[in-house]
Amino acid sequence: MRGASGPWAIVLSGGEGGALRPFIRRVLGLDRPTQYVPLLGPRSPLRQTLDRLALAVSADRTVVSTVRSHTAYIAEAFQGCASPPYVLVQPEDRGTAAGALHPAHWIGRRDPDATVVIVPSDHFILGEATLMAQVLDAARALERHPGRVILLGAPATAPEGEDGWLEPGAPLDDDGVLTTVRRLWPRPPDAPVLAPDGLWNTAIVVARVAALVRLGEIAQPEMSARLARVGGFAGSDDEPAAVHQAYALMPRARLFGDLLARHPEHLAVWPLQRVTWSGLGTARRVADVLTRMRVRPDWAEPVDPSAIAV
Numbered sequence: 001m002r003g004a005s006g007p008w009a010i011v012l013s014g015g016e017g018g019a020l021r022p023f024i025r026r027v028l029g030l031d032r033p034t035q036y037v038p039l040l041g042p043r044s045p046l047r048q049t050l051d052r053l054a055l056a057v058s059a060d061r062t063v064v065s066t067v068r069s070h071t072a073y074i075a076e077a078f079q080g081c082a083s084p085p086y087v088l089v090q091p092e093d094r095g096t097a098a099g100a101l102h103p104a105h106w107i108g109r110r111d112p113d114a115t116v117v118i119v120p121s122d123h124f125i126l127g128e129a130t131l132m133a134q135v136l137d138a139a140r141a142l143e144r145h146p147g148r149v150i151l152l153g154a155p156a157t158a159p160e161g162e163d164g165w166l167e168p169g170a171p172l173d174d175d176g177v178l179t180t181v182r183r184l185w186p187r188p189p190d191a192p193v194l195a196p197d198g199l200w201n202t203a204i205v206v207a208r209v210a211a212l213v214r215l216g217e218i219a220q221p222e223m224s225a226r227l228a229r230v231g232g233f234a235g236s237d238d239e240p241a242a243v244h245q246a247y248a249l250m251p252r253a254r255l256f257g258d259l260l261a262r263h264p265e266h267l268a269v270w271p272l273q274r275v276t277w278s279g280l281g282t283a284r285r286v287a288d289v290l291t292r293m294r295v296r297p298d299w300a301e302p303v304d305p306s307a308i309a310v
Contacts, residue, residue, distance in 0.1 A: 007139050008114050009057040010103045013046055013121040014067040014093050023283045027299045034280055035121040036073040041297060045280060046077050046121040056132040059083035063103045067093045091244045097253035098223060101216045105227045108209045109234055115139045118205040124289045126276035138206040138270045141178050148268040149207040149215060153199025154277040166199045166269045181267040186257055202277050215266050219259045226250050
């Protein structure tokens with residue numbers, strides 16, 4: 001893996017919590033996105049994500065991608081954190097494609113040879129050390145396949161993925177672990193039934209930053225051009241205004257549906273092993289995680305999360 005200091009990380013933390021937000025208001029009395037709510041214990045999913053990343057990525061190479069309306073939540077999440085990550089604030093939410101490409105351009109200007117891992121901030125992982133070891137294995141695979149963008153897939157025994165599922169293709173190496181992606185199917189209910197060899201899309205991505213930026217140029221040329229122009233003002237007093245201008249008329253796009261899925265020939269899939277993964281996008285998935293953990297946080301005592309409408 002390139003660079004003695006290891007990979008960079010991009011944490012996507014700009015989402016609003018959609019389907020789970022009414023549930024959070026009801027059981028915790030909080031009106032905020034999922035990633036900032038202590039659903040599964042004393043730490044929020046964002047803090048759990050950062051602690052997990054710290055097993056393999058240093059804080060000074062970790063970038064939290066959020067939006068201006070979340071800055072108060074971010075400050076609260078970092079209370080007591082000795083080495084907080086860098087926070088890259090977007091003027092507004094333009095979707096997960098911008099949430100990933102903006103920090104990718106930012107990192108690329110500082111470390112053109114960087115390897116990055118992109119992770120959501122509202123997922124549950126059991127087997128965190130095992131996951132991060134496999135992230136590093138995937139990063140090492142990029143030495144052989146530098147132009148590929150690797151997606152981590154979870155076995156079909158896991159709860160359904162909010163970002164759809166991956167259909168593996170042909171092996172890329174002799175050991176057969178890393179494969180091409182025959183197709184990246186959209187999120188339910190638009191996706192067909194999971195194929196026998198299909199893997200849920202965990203929304204965890206490992207790539208060379210140059211390959212990710214290049215794929216953005218191909219799939220989202222207007223967004224990428226606007227973000228590239230920001231580089232001309234990097235480090236100057238005009239950089240915040242340049243970012244604001246870039247976002248003002250930027251199209252909204254999803255990282256998977258509008259960027260990666262359009263060019264599966266650039267993708268690869270790494271199947272996770274010995275890791276329990278779940279999104280936290282609905283009350284039903286929260287209930288499933290609590291069952292797996294065999295714990296009941298204080299808020300769950302008077303409430304059965306599985307009984308909440310999803």
